[in-house]
Amino acid sequence: MKIATFNINGIKARLPRLLEWLEEAAPDVVCLQEIKSSDETFPRLEFETRDWHVETHGQKGFNGVALLARAPIREVLRGLPGDPEDHQARYIEADIGGVRVASIYAPNGNPAPGPKFDYKLAWLDRLITHARGLLALERPVVLAGDYNIIPTPQDCHDPDSWKDDALFRPESRAKWRTLIYQGWTDAIRQCHPVGDCFTFWDYQRGAWQRDDGIRIDHLLLSPQAADCLRAAEVDRLVRGREKASDHAPVWVRLALHDSKSGASGGKN
DNA sequence: ATGGTCGGCTTCCGA
Numbered sequence: 199m200k201i202a203t204f205n206i207n208g209i210k211a212r213l214p215r216l217l218e219w220l221e222e223a224a225p226d227v228v229c230l231q232e233i234k235s236s237d238e239t240f241p242r243l244e245f246e247t248r249d250w251h252v253e254t255h256g257q258k259g260f261n262g263v264a265l266l267a268r269a270p271i272r273e274v275l276r277g278l279p280g281d282p283e284d285h286q287a288r289y290i291e292a293d294i295g296g297v298r299v300a301s302i303y304a305p306n307g308n309p310a311p312g313p314k315f316d317y318k319l320a321w322l323d324r325l326i327t328h329a330r331g332l333l334a335l336e337r338p339v340v341l342a343g344d345y346n347i348i349p350t351p352q353d354c355h356d357p358d359s360w361k362d363d364a365l366f367r368p369e370s371r372a373k374w375r376t377l378i379y380q381g382w383t384d385a386i387r388q389c390h391p392v393g394d395c396f397t398f399w400d401y402q403r404g405a406w407q408r409d410d411g412i413r414i415d416h417l418l419l420s421p422q423a424a425d426c427l428r429a430a431e432v433d434r435l436v437r438g439r440e441k442a443s444d445h446a447p448v449w450v451r452l453a454l455h456d457s458k459s460g461a462s463g464g465k466n
Numbered sequence: 467a468t469g470g471t472c473g474g475c476t477t478c479c480g481a
Contacts, residue, residue: 207481208473232481234474259474306481346481400481401471444472444481 199295200224202449203342203415205231205303205398209240209262212443217244219436225449226268227294229301229342233262240264257287263303263343269295280324288321296454297423298332302343307364315364318346322373326380332420333381338454339420341382344445346414347374349384353413355396365414383424385417385450386432395432398445406437415448426452 202225206212209230220228233240237256245252245266255276256262265271271292278289291300304325307318332339348366351357360366378384386395396411405411419427429451437446 211473232473260480308481403470405471 199226199297199452199454200449201227201229201297201299201340201342201417201452202447203229203231203301203344203417204447205344205415205443205445207232207443207445208234210235211441213241213244215436215439215441215443217248219433219447220248220250220266223433223447223449227297227299228266229299230264230266231262231301231303231344233264234259235262253290253292255287255290257285261287261303263287263290263301265290265292265294265299265301267294278321278324279328281320284321289325296338297452298335298337298339300332300339300341300343302341302345304344304346306346307367307370310362310364310367310369315367315369318364319369319373322370326373326376329377329382329418330380335420336422337420338423338426338452340423340450340452341418342448343416344414345374345416347371347416348412348414349374349387349416352392353395355394355408355410355412360412365412377418381421382418383421383427385419385424385427385430386413386448388419388424388427389430396434396446397432397448399437401444415445417448417450419450423452426454428453 236258242252250266254264273293275291288303305318307315397415399406399411433447
């Protein structure tokens, strides 16, 4: 099973590029972030007519996440638990072919310090709490998305320039480490212990041309999913195309070995 | 020191 995450930065502007990448990359599951669309205006027919199952958790103009899958999508959870007052659409989770999959769009948090940074840290605390419960299921789980965290200096071209940024602040990286110490496997680093593996290049200042990137899109695997990990890659060439998102797709391939890996369904 | 680029929505905000 090939599971991908892709911050598309607007479904309306990215639809042709997304459809093109779906054809060539042939993932089984796609976690989308920043659809910047409500559920009502998301072009779900464009996907359903191409044999994708679609579930969205949208918001007009900003944020918004979605799941695309070849197999049926069941037991959908919309919104990150833990704060009934938080109405930002940043989390959707579901059962797909025996795997619990989440599409995550963590807050950016700039400027730091400030209320946006406080919201980011509180949101990550809620993610940490929810993730602990998912580990307790002892099932294959994949938490995929834009975490807006640069985990280590190795994960950016110029650490000095990110020193005071919410994506690289010690508080943000500490939240990341809390997740890792819970028992999640960072799939890209598992398969690529050294090297850049950037997933985002700013539109400004010729960041792509200078390869001034950062690694902020991650797939975290539960132990039961990590046991099945066969490959993890960044489709970085997608970033260099016309009308590209500022993020590249990232994916893992899992060799699921039990009967629950089939698409035949049923509750898990 | 500053400006630079996108997307969505509306004359600006978020990234």
